[in-house]
Amino acid sequence: MFENLSDKLDGALKRLRGQHRITEENVSDTLREVRRALLDADVHLAVVKEFIESVKAKALGETVVKSVSPGEQMVKILHDELMALMGSEQSDLLLGNRIPAVVLVAGLQGSGKTTFCAKLARHLKSKGRRPMLVAADVYRPAAIDQLKLLAGELNVPVYSGDEKNPVEIARESIDAARRLMADTVIIDTAGRLSIDEEMMREVENIKKAVKPDETLFVVDAMTGQDAVNTARAFHDRLDYEGVVLTKLDGDTRGGAALSIRQVVNKPIKFAGVGEKLDALEPFHPDRIASRILGMGDIVTLVEKAQEQIDEEEALRLERKMRKNQFTLEDFYNQIQQIKKMGPLSSVLEMIPGMGKAMRGADVSDDAFKHIEAIIQSMTPEERETPAIINASRRRRIAMGSGTTVQDVNRLLKQFNEMKKLMKRVTRGGMKNFMQDMRAQRLG
Amino acid sequence: MGFLDSLKFSRLKEGLTKTRDSIVQKVQRIVRAKRKIDAELLDEIEEILITSDVGATTSMDIIDRIRERVKSQGYEDASELMRLLREEVGAFLADEPVETDGTSILVPSVKKPYVVMIVGVNGVGKTTTVGKLAHNYKTSGYEVLIGAADTFRAAANRQLEIWADRAGVGIIQQKPGADPASVAFDTLQSAMARNVDVVLIDTAGRLHTRSNLMEELKKIKRVMSKIHAEAPHEVLLVLDATTGQNAIQQAKLFDEAVQLTGLVVTKLDGTAKGGVVIGISHEMKTPVKYIGVGEQIDDLQVFDRDAFVDALFGSLETEEDVSVEEEL
Numbered sequence: 036m037f038e039n040l041s042d043k044l045d046g047a048l049k050r051l052r053g054q055h056r057i058t059e060e061n062v063s064d065t066l067r068e069v070r071r072a073l074l075d076a077d078v079h080l081a082v083v084k085e086f087i088e089s090v091k092a093k094a095l096g097e098t099v100v101k102s103v104s105p106g107e108q109m110v111k112i113l114h115d116e117l118m119a120l121m122g123s124e125q126s127d128l129l130l131g132n133r134i135p136a137v138v139l140v141a142g143l144q145g146s147g148k149t150t151f152c153a154k155l156a157r158h159l160k161s162k163g164r165r166p167m168l169v170a171a172d173v174y175r176p177a178a179i180d181q182l183k184l185l186a187g188e189l190n191v192p193v194y195s196g197d198e199k200n201p202v203e204i205a206r207e208s209i210d211a212a213r214r215l216m217a218d219t220v221i222i223d224t225a226g227r228l229s230i231d232e233e234m235m236r237e238v239e240n241i242k243k244a245v246k247p248d249e250t251l252f253v254v255d256a257m258t259g260q261d262a263v264n265t266a267r268a269f270h271d272r273l274d275y276e277g278v279v280l281t282k283l284d285g286d287t288r289g290g291a292a293l294s295i296r297q298v299v300n301k302p303i304k305f306a307g308v309g310e311k312l313d314a315l316e317p318f319h320p321d322r323i324a325s326r327i328l329g330m331g332d333i334v335t336l337v338e339k340a341q342e343q344i345d346e347e348e349a350l351r352l353e354r355k356m357r358k359n360q361f362t363l364e365d366f367y368n369q370i371q372q373i374k375k376m377g378p379l380s381s382v383l384e385m386i387p388g389m390g391k392a393m394r395g396a397d398v399s400d401d402a403f404k405h406i407e408a409i410i411q412s413m414t415p416e417e418r419e420t421p422a423i424i425n426a427s428r429r430r431r432i433a434m435g436s437g438t439t440v441q442d443v444n445r446l447l448k449q450f451n452e453m454k455k456l457m458k459r460v461t462r463g464g465m466k467n468f469m470q471d472m473r474a475q476r477l478g
Numbered sequence: 479m480g481f482l483d484s485l486k487f488s489r490l491k492e493g494l495t496k497t498r499d500s501i502v503q504k505v506q507r508i509v510r511a512k513r514k515i516d517a518e519l520l521d522e523i524e525e526i527l528i529t530s531d532v533g534a535t536t537s538m539d540i541i542d543r544i545r546e547r548v549k550s551q552g553y554e555d556a557s558e559l560m561r562l563l564r565e566e567v568g569a570f571l572a573d574e575p576v577e578t579d580g581t582s583i584l585v586p587s588v589k590k591p592y593v594v595m596i597v598g599v600n601g602v603g604k605t606t607t608v609g610k611l612a613h614n615y616k617t618s619g620y621e622v623l624i625g626a627a628d629t630f631r632a633a634a635n636r637q638l639e640i641w642a643d644r645a646g647v648g649i650i651q652q653k654p655g656a657d658p659a660s661v662a663f664d665t666l667q668s669a670m671a672r673n674v675d676v677v678l679i680d681t682a683g684r685l686h687t688r689s690n691l692m693e694e695l696k697k698i699k700r701v702m703s704k705i706h707a708e709a710p711h712e713v714l715l716v717l718d719a720t721t722g723q724n725a726i727q728q729a730k731l732f733d734e735a736v737q738l739t740g741l742v743v744t745k746l747d748g749t750a751k752g753g754v755v756i757g758i759s760h761e762m763k764t765p766v767k768y769i770g771v772g773e774q775i776d777d778l779q780v781f782d783r784d785a786f787v788d789a790l791f792g793s794l795e796t797e798e799d800v801s802v803e804e805e806l
Contacts, residue, residue, distance in 0.1 A: 070534070071534045071535070074528060074533070074534035074723075075533065075534060075535075075723050076723070077531075077722030077723055077724070079529070080525060080528050080529050143720065143745075143748070144601075144603070144745065145600070145601030145602055145603060145718060145745075146601060147600065147601055174773075175637070176636070176637045176640035176641060177633040177634075177636035177637035177639075177640060178633075178637075180632070180633035180636045180637075181631070181632045181633035181634075181636075181637075183633075184632035184633055185632050228745075228747065228748040228749075229748065229749065230748060230749060255601065255718070255720070255721070257599075257718075257721045257722060257724040257725075258720050258721065258722060259531035259720060259721055259722025259723065259725075259750070259754065260528070260529045260530065260531050260722060260750075261531070261719075261720050261748070261749055261750035261751075262720075262722075264749045265720070265748075265749070268749075282599070282600060282601075282685065284685060284687070285599070285685040285686065285687050285724065286686075286687050286724070286727055287722075287724040287727075288723075288724075290722070291722070310600070310630075
């Protein structure tokens with residue numbers, strides 16, 4: 036059900052081909068597809084309706100550009116409009132000069148507050164601050180233990196008090212922070228339902244008691260239509276400064292992000308992208324637009340690649356590719372670079388169209404293990420000139436790597452095909468290559 | 479016997495009534511004002527379905543079927559709509575209720591122990607569900623043993639210990655970070671030695687897209703079948719009622735990995751309605767077995783299809799009910 040929207044639109048927009056303008060009549064099928072895609076992505080119905088109206092207004096009368104497919108042109112309009120709604124500015128945490136600065140974290144049960152608090156502590160610590168965590172969840176069994184364990188991992192102090200009253204715990208934590216020389220207090224509160232009057236009053240009172248610099252609302256990226264109700268209810272009571280979107284490492288489209296942005300007009304400041312404590316990223320509103328539309332997150336991918344891939348190494352490889360001197364040794368090094376970019380599954384998800392193509396395929400990092408083992412079992416000479424690998428060498432390599440001769444054969448065949456592909460790329464230049472790829476995709 | 483008390487369902491309905499959104503009120507007005515089933519009314523019904531997370535495709539399917547029946551069977555009066563809705567939505571929900579005798583859960587007679595494995599993504603309420611299930615089985619007169627196979631999340635063991643204590647049942651655990659399959663193995667072995675009736679296996683939350691963690695889940699299941707050929711008898715996927723369309727992906731991938739026998743929908747005491755289970759139930763024929771409507775130990779109820787549909791469309795009750803609600 037999560038096909039690429041631009042493929043779907045191409046179908047709906049076939050009738051646009053050969054027409055000069057996008058009109059009310061020829062665009063209605065398309066907008067129906069868009070509506071369904073956005074609803075499938077969990078954008079709230081009211082937001083979808085409003086959005087469709089504004090896209091319609093933008094699209095009507097646009098001239099169909101010949102060089103791109105109508106679907107692509109429509110996707111561009113949608114994308115631009117979504118980006119406009121999400122805002123392009125990335126918002127940081129604003130902690131002011133007060134010592135200690137106070138961050139209050141609230142949200143529904145199971146949204147990931149405790150994990151986020153620990154991640155935020157780690158993040159602030161890496162920026163040179165001295166955070167302290169406060170366990171103000173006295174209801175969920177072992178919630179305090181969970182925070183203590185996480186804080187222990189980070190070597191960050193925790194205040195939990197002996198009080199059973201979360202408001203008192205929060206109030207006392209400020210003094211405790213001063214005693215411990217901590218400059219930032221992160222208060223983890225219990226999960227609560229927005230309709231639970233007593234609990235909502237409690238978190239309101241915590242806010243009054245500590246006057247936080249930042250109040251953050253934590254919400255699960257997989258939340259459906261209800262996201263708007265919850266976000267609004269918490270906003271009415273807490274007037275929070277920012278939103279944290281958790282569990283974005285799954286395959287959810289995250290339409291809730293758009294709904295929340297529309298309803299409360301507060302920025303999403305962080306995204307949780309994994310269970311490990313370093314899996315916290317600043318939120319880039321423009322990129323969620325692609326994700327909601329199912330277009331992959333190519334920008335993040337490129338950035339990750341830039342971060343991780345050694346520029347000189349890349350240049351060296353490019354020269355070798357150009358001269359068709361790419362060896363198995365280079366291939367091995369390239370795998371190491373890719374592995375540095377994070378789990379393969381999450382890397383692949385960021386490639387447009389890949390989400391669908393790779394669904395069901397095993398993309399764990401183990402995929403590389405066999406390849407690495409096989410290459411490691413080769414002599415330097417064999418890696419340099421794979422042509423010399425004859426039957427007996429193949430047997431030896433298979434034995435040495437714990438694989439079969441068929442595995443070795445497959446790898447060598449794949450490597451040869453890759454070299455052929457590179458030849459095509461470098462001969463025609465990147466531009467031709469992309470056009471080829473697009474022709475294939477659309478064909 | 480809170481979990482079987484049908485009166486308790488009124489609490490769920492109460493929650494939904496309190497927070498009734500404007501769309502629903504709008505429909506109420508339309509139904510009363512018009513008294514005729516027409517395109518506009520059906521569109522409004524479709525919107526209720528969509529905003530309850532039923533999903534665009536499933537909602538349209540349901541509406542298409544109602545439209546078809548209205549046309550072919552000549553329904554006109556808006557007051558008949560609730561019955562049509564209940565029938566059509568009901569038809570989408572796989573019906574395979576938990577067996578009870580009215581007051582207690584009846585465990586099928588199998589070679590002991592009857593093993594239930596609980597799976598799901600992070601934060602949906604798996605551990606809480608295990609605690610409540612333990613309570614339900616215990617109060618139904620069965621000996622229960624819990625296996626703490628969430629060895630990943632910080633303090634998960636401690637949380638489960640507290641639940642086991644509240645329910646008054648035993649628990650088998652190992653050190654944090656231990657192999658969860660080995661915890662499951664230990665639990666089953668110990669359950670057989672103690673002649674326990676029901677074993678509940680709690681597992682760590684995992685996103686369905688993490689193939690290595692899904693492999694781990696398969697291993698837990700595989701290992702159990704080595705000591706007890708039929709185990710696990712049930713594999714329940716816990717879904718958070720606030721989850722949107724991603725729940726379908728969750729259900730598909732968990733089913734592929736460990737073959738689900740049922741769903742548990744949690745957090746139905748909030749404003750979310752968990753409509754996404756309609757699509758899942760229809761497409762995969764996986765029935766909803768339990769719903770969670772609160773944080774107390776007796777807040778896990780066996781699923782009642784009609785009551786669920788009623789809660790979804792509470793506002794479209796007969797005239798009489800509407801006026802009662804308005805008095806609230």
